[in-house]
Amino acid sequence: MHLMILAALMWFKQNGIRLVVFENGVGGRADPSNILNPIIACLTEMTLDHQDLLGPTLEDIVADKAAIVKQTTQKLILGSANADVRRLVRDHVANTTIVALTEEYTISGYNDRLNYRSEYHNVAEQPLHTTALFQKQNAGTALAALEALMAYNVPIHWERALNALSHVQIPCRYEKRTFRDGLVLIDGAHNPYEMETLMKAMALDKFIPDRVVLSLTTGRSSLDMLKPLSQLNASFDVIASPFKERRMPKAEIHQAFTDLGLSWTYYDHLDLFLQTSPFKKQQTLITGSLYLAGVLRTYIIDADRKLHIKT
Structure with missing residues (x-):
């Protein structure tokens, strides 16, 4: 990670890049x-996550x-x-607007539309490639960041930015x-708060999965991760993490499913799950791990491409 950032900074300098948008890791x-000294900083939603690295409480994480x-x-x-969260941030940040x-800005909107209002703009019915409220929240934060850049005379074309936002996936x-x-709905929700938020988005969207495919990793409670999903009338497939240090003990997963009265199937390896020919003629939710979401997304895209080539 350190070398990647060093390489990026060297490339920026060599190519005369004047504006850099840099995303933190954890x-x-x-x-x-x-090591960067940003003129503008952005913080998105914060919740209890990565507590082994950031601390046990919300205040520690903030x-x-x-x-x-x-x-x-x-x-x-x-x-x-x-x-x-906003109160805690204000406690830790001084001398910065x-x-x-x-x-200072608000967001709302139904289905795949975003309404954004601030001191500078009033955007109504902005089309997005998502119906999820948390993604609209992030889109609003991106627009607020653009307004901040514009206030420092960065040449940003607002209408073009909105058009670009409508194409973001x-x-x-x-x-x-x-x-x-x-x-197939793919969402890498990997903490209890994100799982609750995902369930709310699915309810608004009327997406009812027949099958839930997930991975559960260390650093969070299996029971807390599964509770939001327990209201679903779906089959559950749990795929073990390929990273042994991140793999949730099977006994803990078993206890969580037992406590919630849910039936489930466990796979030690992803290949074993793929041998079941999943995703056919049903609605499937893939969640619990960004790694799992990314791997299965790639599998779906590659398999779909091969199918189109054959036909």
Whole structure:
């Protein structure tokens, strides 16, 4: 990671790049990208996640992530709908103007439309490639960041930016794909909060899966991860993480499913699951792990491509 960032910074300098948008990895304080001194910083929604690295409490996590804000930072775009998170961020950030969701800008919208309102713009019925509220929240945060750049005379064409936003498709984040006469929803929700948010998005979208394919990893409770999914009348397939240090013990997974009264099937290897010819003529949810979501997304795309070549 350190070498990748060093290589990127060298490339930026050699090619005269004047504006860089850099995404942190995990947290902020110890992330290698924290050597940067941003003029504008953005924080999206925060919840209990990566607690083994960032700390056990929400305050610990907020403090770690807020460390991306430096003395040089003129504006912080705070894209959290959680009032407690916004309060904690304000406790840790001084001498920087904060532009916060629900305060300096708001978002709303039904289906795949976004309404965005701020001091500078009022956007109505902006088309998106998603119906999920959390993605609309992120889209609003991106628009607020563009407004901050425009305030510093960065030449941004607002209408072109909106047009670009209408074409954005984020892999593995409430992404739908048709495959084998079925519909697959891919979302890498990997903590209990994200799982609850995913369930709310599915309810609004009326997406009811027949099958749930997921991976459960260490660092979070299997029971807490499964609780939001327990209301589904679906079959559950659990695929073990290929990374042994991240693999949730099978006994803990078994206890969580037993506590919730859910039946499930366990696969030690992804190949064993793929031998069952999944995704046929049904609605499938893939979740629990961004790694699993990415691998199965690639499998679906490659298999679909091969099918089209044959036909």
